[in-house]
Amino acid sequence: MTRRAIRATRGWLGSADAVLDDVLVAWEGGAVVEAGPFRPATGADEVLEVDGFLLPAAADRHVHIELADPAAVLRGGVTAVRDLAWPPERIFPLADLSEVPSFDGPLIRAAGPMLTAAGGYPSVAPCAPPGTARAVDGPEEAAAAVRELHASGAAAIKVSLNADEGPTPGDAELAAICDEAHELGLPVVAHAQGRGQVDRALGAGVDELAHTPWTERLSDDTVRRAAATLRIVSTLDVLGHGRPTPELATALDNLRRFRAAGGRVAYGTDLGNGPMPPGIHLRELALLLEGGLEISEVLAALVRAPLQPGAPADLLVVGGDPFERLAALGDVRLVVRGGRLVDAVA
Numbered sequence: 001m002t003r004r005a006i007r008a009t010r011g012w013l014g015s016a017d018a019v020l021d022d023v024l025v026a027w028e029g030g031a032v033v034e035a036g037p038f039r040p041a042t043g044a045d046e047v048l049e050v051d052g053f054l055l056p057a058a059a060d061r062h063v064h065i066e067l068a069d070p071a072a073v074l075r076g077g078v079t080a081v082r083d084l085a086w087p088p089e090r091i092f093p094l095a096d097l098s099e100v101p102s103f104d105g106p107l108i109r110a111a112g113p114m115l116t117a118a119g120g121y122p123s124v125a126p127c128a129p130p131g132t133a134r135a136v137d138g139p140e141e142a143a144a145a146v147r148e149l150h151a152s153g154a155a156a157i158k159v160s161l162n163a164d165e166g167p168t169p170g171d172a173e174l175a176a177i178c179d180e181a182h183e184l185g186l187p188v189v190a191h192a193q194g195r196g197q198v199d200r201a202l203g204a205g206v207d208e209l210a211h212t213p214w215t216e217r218l219s220d221d222t223v224r225r226a227a228a229t230l231r232i233v234s235t236l237d238v239l240g241h242g243r244p245t246p247e248l249a250t251a252l253d254n255l256r257r258f259r260a261a262g263g264r265v266a267y268g269t270d271l272g273n274g275p276m277p278p279g280i281h282l283r284e285l286a287l288l289l290e291g292g293l294e295i296s297e298v299l300a301a302l303v304r305a306p307l308q309p310g311a312p313a314d315l316l317v318v319g320g321d322p323f324e325r326l327a328a329l330g331d332v333r334l335v336v337r338g339g340r341l342v343d344a345v346a
């Protein structure tokens, strides 16, 4: 198998904080075989030498990819996305297609429809096409829906706990969804909106929140319990699109305390929900800093996976050192997805 490599003047491999001078990453097929300081005898058939900063490519853990341009997302440095709510007959075939190396976009993993109560969010949301919501009535039906989504290739189960915009699944349905999903090895991601909904998610064993909670200031006790069991997908910029808002201030306050309590945060933008650039979203990164993450933590939250043997060969070269200036991630010079060099990066 052909072994390809990129040698860059500087880089970060995604695990330790160390920034290396003269770094080399080599891969065969779609997987990394070597990553570290440059050494002459790499065994690579082709070495591309670039002047720039190399790092793992980004993953966006909350998108609605059909509302965006997948090719532009990829060229903006994001090689993997997770679609959190879309009609199953549209998103699962697209996710399958995205696994083909010639697909001009990121690798797509999908939750399919959001499980909700009859008439609940997002069945009435204006930007959600029919099928984005799936109502479940009773724990048996809820568990059956989870099994069906798993069989369709769902990478996660999304559940709507939006009490501000309609009825939500009851506690019995919620428990059945979590139990069945965990039985099948799938994480449960909740849209928690409205008073007490984060506590309901915690009580049922939800694994992730699709958004930093923004509708109420969480109690310190809730924050502590959340930090021990949940991952939060950030989606901060969608709360203001560049403007300060009370919702954003509440979310930042919750995130700071969640982070201080040791909670895990993943980068996610809710791409497709309002005006937002495709690719790495610099305002989201800046808000993660405001939310109490160090630069190294922001970068760790952003990348798909550290570059090490066996990891996906998904990497970027950008124009500067993001540890010095996060905005360097807006200057993407080169993208490799699954071992394939993406051409025509603007």
Ligand SMILES: [Zn+2]
Pocket: 062, 063, 064, 084, 085, 270, 273
């Ligand atoms: Zn969303």
